[in-house]
Amino acid sequence: MEYEAIIGLEVHAQLLTESKIFCGCSTKYGSPPNSQTCPVCLGMPGVLPVLNKKAVEYTIKMVLAVEGRVKEKSVFARKNYFYPDLPKGYQISQYDQPLACGGFIEIDLPDGRKKKIKITRIHLEEDAGKSMHIENEDTKTLMDMNRCGIPLIEIVSQPDLSSPEEAYLYLGKLKQILMYLRICAGNMEEGNLRCDANVSVRPKGEKGFGTSTEVKNMNSFKGVEKALEYEIQKQIRILESGGKIEHETLLWDEKKEKVFSMRAKEESHDYRYFPEPDLVRLVINQGWIEKIRKTMPELPDQRENRFIKEYNLPEYDAGVLTSSKDLADWYEEGLKYYPNPKILSNWVMGEVLRELKERRVEIRDLRMKPKDLAELLKLIDDKTISGKIAKDVFKEMAETGLLMHTQKKAEEIVKKKGLVQVTDKAQIEIVVGKVLSENQGSVKEYLAGKKKLFGFFVGEVMKKAKGKANPKMVNEILKEKLKIGDA
Numbered sequence: 001m002e003y004e005a006i007i008g009l010e011v012h013a014q015l016l017t018e019s020k021i022f023c024g025c026s027t028k029y030g031s032p033p034n035s036q037t038c039p040v041c042l043g044m045p046g047v048l049p050v051l052n053k054k055a056v057e058y059t060i061k062m063v064l065a066v067e068g069r070v071k072e073k074s075v076f077a078r079k080n081y082f083y084p085d086l087p088k089g090y091q092i093s094q095y096d097q098p099l100a101c102g103g104f105i106e107i108d109l110p111d112g113r114k115k116k117i118k119i120t121r122i123h124l125e126e127d128a129g130k131s132m133h134i135e136n137e138d139t140k141t142l143m144d145m146n147r148c149g150i151p152l153i154e155i156v157s158q159p160d161l162s163s164p165e166e167a168y169l170y171l172g173k174l175k176q177i178l179m180y181l182r183i184c185a186g187n188m189e190e191g192n193l194r195c196d197a198n199v200s201v202r203p204k205g206e207k208g209f210g211t212s213t214e215v216k217n218m219n220s221f222k223g224v225e226k227a228l229e230y231e232i233q234k235q236i237r238i239l240e241s242g243g244k245i246e247h248e249t250l251l252w253d254e255k256k257e258k259v260f261s262m263r264a265k266e267e268s269h270d271y272r273y274f275p276e277p278d279l280v281r282l283v284i285n286q287g288w289i290e291k292i293r294k295t296m297p298e299l300p301d302q303r304e305n306r307f308i309k310e311y312n313l314p315e316y317d318a319g320v321l322t323s324s325k326d327l328a329d330w331y332e333e334g335l336k337y338y339p340n341p342k343i344l345s346n347w348v349m350g351e352v353l354r355e356l357k358e359r360r361v362e363i364r365d366l367r368m369k370p371k372d373l374a375e376l377l378k379l380i381d382d383k384t385i386s387g388k389i390a391k392d393v394f395k396e397m398a399e400t401g402l403l404m405h406t407q408k409k410a411e412e413i414v415k416k417k418g419l420v421q422v423t424d425k426a427q428i429e430i431v432v433g434k435v436l437s438e439n440q441g442s443v444k445e446y447l448a449g450k451k452k453l454f455g456f457f458v459g460e461v462m463k464k465a466k467g468k469a470n471p472k473m474v475n476e477i478l479k480e481k482l483k484i485g486d487a
């Protein structure tokens, strides 16, 4: 029997506000434990939470980006559970009246089709603290409450995803949108983007849903794909052997590449949700939404389409260049100085991205500015250097800019290293002459019909000229000399 998977994702994204959601404490990452806390986020008696307007604004941006509906009225609720990292004994979240519902995220499937993944709801809530288990002579657990009260948005998808790969693509798209909006750092490894999955399987073609399990603790994009793959295969094995799927919460162990049962899954009634009495209903008027709409940046899909139309780029190029806002901005800045979209695209997708990947850095870490690359490309166009030499110059520009923090300009490197292309016919003729007289055996073979030796002569000339001879002229001169055989 063939099975299909049904996957829904719950993604928690940490919002990039400067202060926490219900108090003025800083959200700065990496500060000493418990240095960013106050009576409000520590849950002392008698304190009152005050909602951070920026957090609501960021949430609305996300809702607008996925074309969801912001509700005029929503309610914060207490989600009660007991855990050491939750000093209040409850988390302020939203339950039956979330801030927004509806909308979709469109993913590009590998076969070229597009698929819309519907969004169930988007709500706002606070994060809990962090436990650190220290093992020494006596095992201890330390608590850091800096994360208590950090604003999170939870984005819940409908169970529209039918494979681990689709889940991976959805997550990537979600991250891309969050980062375009500049409302989340989008780093799963650092925990500011977290993902839980609801997974079930059913025989292909059937309509009903099977019992689902919840998989948590997936700390990377690849981890999500692997964990889902594992869980789906496990469920199929259980069903095939006549077993029953238990409704439970599972933890993914990245090292062992296995899931482990954490506990029988809580139902929402286990949390005894009730409206947060310390916060009034959240009322959002249409005027504010429209104001926020005006500040919305161009989103990834729109930008990709514009790149195709406006710059006449292939879909592939447009997709790569708009994969992050920073990269797309860098490319468009470069176009101001070098208005040949396809050539610039080739260099950004080739040399620039390769350099970033090799050095494991982001485009914003690159000191080389788009204008610097444009100047290098102009040197090729005006025949000062060849394309091949330009790649070496590029390497040095990137290196001096990344490692030594003394970004050198293309022209400076070309002059200093004497890389200016030789276009003087007499000079090239001398080199060609030398190569041919040093390789008389090959010349004879060539003249006797072994035409593929031509490439060898070109290579030798370029080697002797240290790559600086104009390749077109080298070709012409070689042809001329070999035709008349005056070597």
Ligand SMILES: [Zn+2]
Pocket: 020, 023, 024, 025, 036, 037, 038, 039, 040, 041, 042, 149
């Ligand atoms: Zn605080």
